[in-house]
Amino acid sequence: MRARAVFLDRDGVLNRAVVREGRPRPPATLQDLEILPGVADACGTLRLAGLRLIVVTNQPDVGRGTLALDVVNEMNLALKRGLRLDDVRVCPHDDGDRCECRKPAPGMLLAAAREWDISLPASVMVGDRWRDVESGKRAGCKTVFIDYGYAEPRPESPDLVVRSLAEAVPWILRTLEGISP
Numbered sequence: 001m002r003a004r005a006v007f008l009d010r011d012g013v014l015n016r017a018v019v020r021e022g023r024p025r026p027p028a029t030l031q032d033l034e035i036l037p038g039v040a041d042a043c044g045t046l047r048l049a050g051l052r053l054i055v056v057t058n059q060p061d062v063g064r065g066t067l068a069l070d071v072v073n074e075m076n077l078a079l080k081r082g083l084r085l086d087d088v089r090v091c092p093h094d095d096g097d098r099c100e101c102r103k104p105a106p107g108m109l110l111a112a113a114r115e116w117d118i119s120l121p122a123s124v125m126v127g128d129r130w131r132d133v134e135s136g137k138r139a140g141c142k143t144v145f146i147d148y149g150y151a152e153p154r155p156e157s158p159d160l161v162v163r164s165l166a167e168a169v170p171w172i173l174r175t176l177e178g179i180s181p
Helices: 039-048 060-064 069-083 107-116 130-139 165-177
Strands: 005-008 018-020 023-025 052-058 087-091 124-127 142-146 160-162
Touching: 005 107, 039 052, 039 069, 039 165, 052 069, 052 107, 069 087, 087 107, 107 130, 124 130, 124 165, 130 142, 142 165, 160 165
Parallel strands: 005 052, 005 124, 052 087, 124 142, 142 160
Antiparallel strands: 018 023
């Protein structure tokens, strides 16, 4: 039987994003990494339901040279350990690189699905930006948009709009319960 997963964007879903001029940015250091309220319990509930927890995060500041990959890896390891995540996938590229992994492309989700034997139609992508939702749709997942009212385009037709990961958990469990992997 194939696994089910909740794919999670990192900044703004698991940890607090730094918002500048209405746009979210990653924390600059491990010391700035702050797990959002309710996230640990939400991840625990999803894990107890037998769902894989896989982070898929764009980190273009690495490619731009404004954030070191070592710092990103430290933050990811802290989140992986602290929230008991199964996997963390990082795209260090910028839009100009035209890679297959940078959301809205579905590359990170597709690669994780192959490696973890995940049924994408029986999985959910949770994000706080249009790129996250679009990536989930392109991969064939259900989608959840955490709406912080950023000054940027909103996603088109997410399956659910909420204010936090914790708020999305009951819907995720109900939705995936009825879908066979």
